[in-house]
Amino acid sequence: MPKRGVLLVEDETDLQLFPPLRAMWWQKGEPARVLLSGRNERRVVFGCMNPVSGHRLFLARTRQRAEDFQAFLREVHGHYRGRDVTMLVDGDTSHTAKSSQDLARRLGIRLLWLPKRSPELNPMESLWGQAKDAICVNWQYATMTEQVKAFVAQLSGLSNREALQTSGVLSENFWLKPVLSKNF
Structure with missing residues (x-):
């Protein structure tokens, strides 16, 4: 890694207005009631974390297409201006699109690919x-919009150390630990 380099791990997740239903406490013998509106919506939250410092960035979008990932790349570039950014990404088509790879190269963001699946x-x-x-x-x-705000607030409200702990980066078995301790 270059002296002013920063490593980021990137991913995105879907949020849907219909909630995932999980076991919960309710009165014995009665089914739990979860009220639904009857309409569903979806948002995608793009995020990255520095596995050394725990700093995180998020961007919510309506879709997960190449142009949405590119908007996130611009967000990362604006935040880390003047730094050599290396970003670990998976093989999602929004990442592998030629236009996304070209933009990353123009912005000086090096994409490293995680193994498939x-x-x-x-x-x-x-x-x-x-x-x-x-x-x-x-x-x-x-x-x-309310759900996305609450979701991002939950993640942003973690201290950097809590984010590293929650994500497993502080584990003795974290797979990048040898690289991080040697290069950062």
């Missing part, structure tokens, strides 16, 4: 899951 290697997956459990389960928000 290996979400367990991406620490963002744990952050997404825990935030969804805390914010999205068994409750439908009045609007998608």
